[in-house]
Each structure stands twice: as structure tokens, then as C-alpha cells.
Amino acid sequence: xSTPSQHAATPVIELAGVSKTFSSASGERVRALDxxxxxxxxxEFITVVGASGCxxxxxxxxxxxxxxxxxxxxxxxxxxxxxxSEQIGIVFQDPTLLPWRTVLxxxxxxxxxLKLDPRVYRRRAMALxxxxxLAEFQNKYPHELSGGMRQRVAIARALVHDPAMLLMDEPFxxxxxxxxxxxxxxxxxxxxxxxxxxxxxxxxITESVFLADRVLVxxxxxxxxxEEIAVALPRPRNLAIINSEAFGAHVARIRTRxxxxxxxxxxxxxx
Amino acid sequence: xxxxxxxxxxxxxxxxxPLWRRVKRALMDRAVSPLFAVLLLVYWEFHVRYFxxxxxxxxxxxxxxxxxxxxxxxxxxxxxxxxxxxxALSGFAMASxxxxxxxxxxxxFRFVEKTVYPWIVALQTVPKIAIAPLILVWCGYGSLSKxxxxxxxxxxxxxxxxxxxxxxxxxxxxDLMRSLRASRWLTFRLVELPNALPFIFAGLxxxxxxxxxxALVGEFVGSKDGIxxxxxxxxxxxxxxxxxxxxxxxxxxxxxxHLLLQFAHKKLVFWNEPKxxxxx
Numbered sequence: 025x026s027t028p029s030q031h032a033a034t035p036v037i038e039l040a041g042v043s044k045t046f047s048s049a050s051g052e053r054v055r056a057l058d059x060x061x062x063x064x065x066x067x068e069f070i071t072v073v074g075a076s077g078c079x080x081x082x083x084x085x086x087x088x089x090x091x092x093x094x095x096x097x098x099x100x101x102x103x104x105x106x107x108x109s110e111q112i113g114i115v116f117q118d119p120t121l122l123p124w125r126t127v128l129x130x131x132x133x134x135x136x137x138l139k140l141d142p143r144v145y146r147r148r149a150m151a152l153x154x155x156x157x158l159a160e161f162q163n164k165y166p167h168e169l170s171g172g173m174r175q176r177v178a179i180a181r182a183l184v185h186d187p188a189m190l191l192m193d194e195p196f197x198x199x200x201x202x203x204x205x206x207x208x209x210x211x212x213x214x215x216x217x218x219x220x221x222x223x224x225x226x227x228x229i230t231e232s233v234f235l236a237d238r239v240l241v242x243x244x245x246x247x248x249x250x251e252e253i254a255v256a257l258p259r260p261r262n263l264a265i266i267n268s269e270a271f272g273a274h275v276a277r278i279r280t281r282x283x284x285x286x287x288x289x290x291x292x293x294x295x
Numbered sequence: 296x297x298x299x300x301x302x303x304x305x306x307x308x309x310x311x312x313p314l315w316r317r318v319k320r321a322l323m324d325r326a327v328s329p330l331f332a333v334l335l336l337v338y339w340e341f342h343v344r345y346f347x348x349x350x351x352x353x354x355x356x357x358x359x360x361x362x363x364x365x366x367x368x369x370x371x372x373x374x375x376x377x378x379x380x381x382x383a384l385s386g387f388a389m390a391s392x393x394x395x396x397x398x399x400x401x402x403x404f405r406f407v408e409k410t411v412y413p414w415i416v417a418l419q420t421v422p423k424i425a426i427a428p429l430i431l432v433w434c435g436y437g438s439l440s441k442x443x444x445x446x447x448x449x450x451x452x453x454x455x456x457x458x459x460x461x462x463x464x465x466x467x468x469x470d471l472m473r474s475l476r477a478s479r480w481l482t483f484r485l486v487e488l489p490n491a492l493p494f495i496f497a498g499l500x501x502x503x504x505x506x507x508x509x510a511l512v513g514e515f516v517g518s519k520d521g522i523x524x525x526x527x528x529x530x531x532x533x534x535x536x537x538x539x540x541x542x543x544x545x546x547x548x549x550x551x552x553h554l555l556l557q558f559a560h561k562k563l564v565f566w567n568e569p570k571x572x573x574x575x
Contacts, residue, residue, distance in 0.1 A: 090470055108474045120467045123566035124489045136485070137475040167566055 034102040036189055036221045037064040037087055042096030044082050055246035056082040059096070062240070062249065066188070067219045072240045073232035073278060079247020080225045084193050087223065088114055101188065110138055113182030113220075115192040119174035121166040127153065127177050128162040134185040145184060152180040155214060172203035179214070189221035197227065205263055208234055212261060229282070230266060233257075233274045241281045251281050354536040362536035363543060372525070372544060379510050379522040380548070382438055386445020387506035391499060394450050398457025403483065415454065423448045423509070427516045436517055444516075445509030449502035453495070460494025461487050493567040496560045503552040507545065 044057040057079040064070050072080045085091040086098060089108040098105040100112070113134075121130045128149060135145040153159045156176035166174055175195055182190055196204040208231060215222055226232050232239045233255055241251040257270055265271055336356045342348065343355040350358065366372035400407045401415075427444050434440035464487050472482040514523025522541055529537040 088474055090473060108476050110475065112474065114471065114474050116467045116471070118465070118467050120465070120471050122468070122486065122489070124492075124564075133471075133485070134475050137472065137477045137481060165566060 033066065035063040035099075036066050036068075036101055037062065037223065038097075038099040038102075039063075039087070040097050040099075042086060042093045042098060044079070044086060044091065045094045057086070057093075058246035058248045060247075060249050061096075064189075064221055064223065066221055069215055069222045069235055069237045070224070070240065071232040071236040071238075072223065072225045072242060073227065073229055073282070074242030074247075075244055075282065076227065077247075078242040078244035080242050081193055082247060083242075084191050084223065084225050088112055088191050110134075110185055111188045113185070113187040113190045115175070115178050115182045115190065115195045117194040117197050119166070119171075119178040121174055121177055121181075123166050126163050126165055127158060127169070130166065130177055131181045131184050133181060138185055140185060148186070149180065149184050152183055153177075155217070156180050156210060170203075171199055172207060175199065175207060176210070179211070183214070183218065183220070187220070189223065192222065192224040194225050194227065196231070204228075204231070209263070211235065212259075216260065229275050229278050232278065233271060234261065234266060239274075239278060241278055243282070251278075253277060351533055351535055354539060358536040359539040359543070362534070363540035366537060366540055366544075372522075372541070375521050375525050376544060376548075378438070378520050379441075379507070379514065382441040382513070382521065383445050383507040383510040385438075385442045386447075386509055387449055387503055389442065389446040390449035390453055390502050390506065393446070394453025394498065394502070395457050395495060398454050399461060399483070399488075401454075402458050402461035403479070412458075415451075419451050419455070423451075424512050427509075427512050430513070431517045436519070440516075441510045441513030441518065441521065444513035445506040448509035448512075449506040452501035452505060453498040456494045456498025456501075457491060460491025460498075463494065464490045492564045493560075496556065496564055500553060500556045500560075503556055504549060507548065507552075511545075 039060050039062040042057065042060045043055065046054045046056055048054065060079075060083060072083060074080050082091065086093050087100075087105075089105055089112070100109055122133065125133070128146075131149040131153060132142070132145065134140075135142060135149070150159065150162065153162055156179060158173060158176055158180070161169065161173065166177070169177070178195070179190075182192075196207050199207065211222075211224075212235065214220075222235075224232075224235060236255050239253045239255060240249050241253065242248065243250045253274065255274060257265060257268075257274070340355045340357060343350070343353055354362075363372075397411075397415075401412050402408070423444070426447065427440075430443050430447070431440045434443050468486050468490065469482065472486055477485070510521070511523040511526075514521040515527060518524045522545065526538055526541050529535075529541065
């Protein structure tokens with residue numbers, strides 16, 4: 025849990041009344057995100073959960089500066105956000121590794137693009153690969169790795185230039201349940217060790233509760249943050265906590281909230 | 296105990312493939328197609344001799360083999376072959392450079408795409424071979440007209456594949472580069488171009504075949520040397536075995552080209568297995 029002093033400090037991410045409307049080729053306008061407001065303190069772990077099409081990816085892309093908001097303001101470390109920033113590391117749903125680069129070369133891609141000192145960051149990249157258990161795979165190519173290993177490389181790459189925050193867009197969505205549990209645990213370890221601010225998007229309620237300090241529940245059409253739930257579970261967490269009563273209560277609450285959202289707009293849900 | 300016994304019974308037929316079956320499979324995989332060719336040649340020889348087919352229409356394989364040997368031994372074939380290869384490879388090189396550069400420009404600059412691309416699509420529907428006589432008029436009787444014809448014929452597969460390859464880059468890879476504020480040039484160099492290499496290589500293998508085709512057509516239209524000239528010359532003299540021998544030479548060249556490009560593909564685009572290009 026974050027301490028009150030952290031809340032008093034400048035939030036790492038601050039959204040005020042942010043909306044995003046897409047117009048399709050046929051001129052149809054879709055409100056992907058409606059009036060989202062959010063403050064994330066340094067070192068917080070935030071998860072965003074919701075059904076597909078609820079605007080959670082749009083929210084992440086807006087924070088990442090990959091998309092321009094239609095209205096509202098986004099501040100990163102207190103500064104007006106004007107586009108992508110090296111303060112942010114992104115992990116996409118698909119590992120997005122470059123197949124012609126070795127594992128180490130993939131991790132070093134941000135270093136090359138941002139023109140950082142390769143000698144210094146090579147050591148850092150190796151340390152990160154060691155953290156995710158892939159040190160001995162540094163010279164392998166992505167096609168020689170399993171899906172879980174590839175996503176580990178993607179996490180190491182997102183962290184290599186030491187960004188203040190990590191944005192993760194359903195990073196484990198394509199993995200099998202066991203690998204997913206494993207990576208959730210590793211992610212918590214990495215977060216504990218680095219104290220990065222993390223915003224992770226998921227459609228798994230269990231994952232959202234297990235990882236987060238706070239869960240943002242979103243509902244679709246238009247995409248809105250319908251509830252913020254502080255997760256009052258002790259850390260460090262292990263998989264056993266999932267079976268606890270407190271955990272179940274959190275899950276039930278989110279599930280009810282997600283169910284509400286769908287039930288309240290039956291006609292829109294059908295359309 | 297009982298489960299172990301059961302496993303043993305189930306495992307036996309799966310684990311060990313009988314030797315005769317493996318030999319049969321190896322024969323099927325490796326030996327059948329050469330065997331088919333040999334049988335066909337034997338039948339060909341037999342048919343021509345037994346039914347007395349006019350050797351002017353269809354010479355027996357033995358005559359073709361002799362013609363091939365004579366042509367090679369006298370140095371006549373190789374002398375003209377070298378000229379044709381030089382023309383084809385020059386055209387291939389021109390087509391490759393121009394195709395990749397133009398493809399990159401078209402896929403990257405909207406202005407170039409809007410102005411040039413529709414014309415390229417329109418030009419592609421024109422049979423390039425039909426322009427060969429015109430090129431002869433413009434570029435003369437020497438090698439240049441053949442090189443230009445070869446380049447023109449080979450250009451389109453490279454160009455089209457380059458454009459498709461560059462446009463096929465996944466959005467997430469581009470987003471990754473954008474999130475790092477990479478310049479357009481860096482994104483092109485580090486992501487889009489390598490990403491397009493499998494497509495470009497597919498285009499190059501087609502272009503390698505097309506370039507020899509272009510060079511030959513150029514020589515057919517008007518030349519005093521090269522394999523195209525030799526084929527026409529042999530045809531006029533009704534030296535049909537020599538025509539066949541020259542076709543074999545061209546076939547060998549095509550196979551070597553294909554293998555070389557496949558090798559280069561495997562080395563340079565090691566993350567992507569080459570797909571056999573069957574389009575002609």
C-alpha cells in the first residue's frame with residue numbers, strides 16, 4: 025500500500041477528464057474513453073480490468089502518448105504530456121521482439137534508439153535478463169524461445185532504459201495459465217525490487233486483484249472507469265492468497281461491478 | 296507392474312519404425328523423381344528410334360547429349376552463355392536496386408505513392424516483352440538493350456514485394472519504436488526493412504528467373520551474340536539437338552540461381568524459412 029506522503033507528492037500519472045473519440049472511415053464516431061480521471065503515485069501498482077472494447081487499451085495508449093486525447097489533460101510527472109516519453113516502458117500483448125535480433129540485442133533496442141551509453145546499459149541489460157531468468161539465453165533468437173520467455177524478454181526490454189513507469193497491455197493474455205501465474209509472481213518480484221510505477225491492463229479479474237494496489241474497473245460503450253477498488257491484501261503475496269476469503273471478496277466485488285455495467289445498457293450491449 | 300507392461304505393449308509399434316519402411320520412405324523422398332526422369336528419357340529414346348520420329352522434330356536424348364557435349368567442349372556455349380549471364384545479372388542488379396529503392400520511396404512517402412504507384416500498377420499490366428523491340432530501337436543492338444529489357448522484366452516482382460513487405464510491418468513494432476521516439480529513418484533501418492526482407496527475397500528469386508527471360512527476349516529481338524542468338528541461329532539451321540542442349544544449359548542456370556538465392560535467404564533471413572516460389 026502506498027503511504028500518505030506518496031499521495032501528497034506529484035503523481036507520476038495524472039489524468040483529468042480525458043476523453044477519446046475515434047471516427048471510423050464511414051464517419052461513425054465511437055467514444056472509446058469517456059471522462060477518465062486518475063492519479064497514480066510513484067511506485068503504485070495499478071491494474072485496469074474490463075471486458076474487451078471498454079477502452080482500457082485506449083487509456084494505456086493515451087498515457088503512453090501513442091494516441092492524442094480528444095479532450096482533457098494528461099500529466100506525466102507533473103508535466104503536460106506531449107507525446108511518447110522515455111520515462112515510460114511499454115510491454116505489449118504480443119512480445120513484439122525483432123526476430124532478427126538476439127535476446128540481448130532485443131533488450132538493448134531502447135538503448136540504441138535513445139542513444140544511451142551501450143557499455144553501461146549492456147551490463148544493466150544482462151542484469152535484467154538475469155532477473156527474468158534468461159541470462160543464459162542472451163544469444164538465442166526469439167524463435168528459439170517459448171511464449172513465456174519471449175514476454176520476459178519484452179519486460180526486460182521495457183525496463184532497460186530505467187523508465188519511471190511501466191505500462192503493460194494485457195502482457196500475459198496469450199500465455200497458458202501456469203506460465204501466467206509464474207510471470208505474475210516474477211512481475212511482483214521485479215516491481216518490489218525496482219519500485220517502478222506499474223499500470224497493467226488485463227481482462228482477468230484474478231490477475232487484476234493479485235497484482236494491484238488499486239484496481240480500476242472499466243465498462244464499455246462509452247469506455248468509463250466505473251470504480252476504483254483499493255486492494256487491501258498484504259504483501260508479499262503468493263499464489264495461496266488467491267484462495268483466501270479477502271481475495272474472493274475483492275473478486276466478487278469487481279465481478280458484480282462488471283456485471284452491472286453490462287446489465288445497465290442491455291440495448292447498447294446488443295448493438 | 297501392470298501399467299508398465301501395458302505401456303511397453305503400446306510403445307513398441309510407435310517407437311521403432313521397421314527398417315524396410317524407412318528405406319521405402321527414403322526412396323520415395325529422394326529417388327522417385329530422378330527415377331521418373333530417367334524412365335522418361337529411356338522411353339523418349341526408345342519411342343523416337345522405334346517409331347522413326349523425324350529427328351528434326353524431336354531428336355532423341357542421345358543426340359541432345361552429344362550436341363551438349365560438342366557445344367561445351369568447343370567453348371561456343373560458354374562464350375555466349377557468359378554474355379547472356381552478364382546481361383541478365385546486370386539487369387537483375389539494376390532491377391533489385393531500383394525496385395527496393397522505389398518500393399521504399401512509395402511505401403514511405405504518400406506523395407510518391409499517390410503520383411507514381413497508379414502508373415506502376417498500370418505499367419505492370421503491359422506485357423514488358425512487347426516493349427523489347429522498342430528498347431532495341433532506343434538502346435541499340437549491343438548489350439544495353441538486353442540489360443534494360445532484363446531489368447524492366449525483373450523490376451516488378453522486386454518492387455511489388457518490397458512494397459508489400461514494407462507495408463506488412465505489425466503496428467505493435469511501429470508503436471514500440473514510436474514509444475521510444477525513434478526517427479523515421481531509424482524505424483525504417485532497424486524494423487521495417489529487416490521485417491520486409493523475407494518478402495524482398497521472394498521478389499528477388501522471381502526476378503532472377505525473369506532477368507534471364509528478359510535477356511533472352513532482348514537477344515531474340517535482335518543480337519549477334521548470346522544464348523538467345525545461338526538458339527535462333529540453331530533453329531534456322533534446323534539444328535534441333537543444339538536447341539535442346541541450350542535449353543538444358545538455361546535450365547541448369549535457373550536451378551543454380553534458385554539454389555544460390557535460397558542459400559542466401561537461409562543465411563540472411565534465418566528467422567524465416569524460404570517459401571518455394573512457384574509463380575512464373
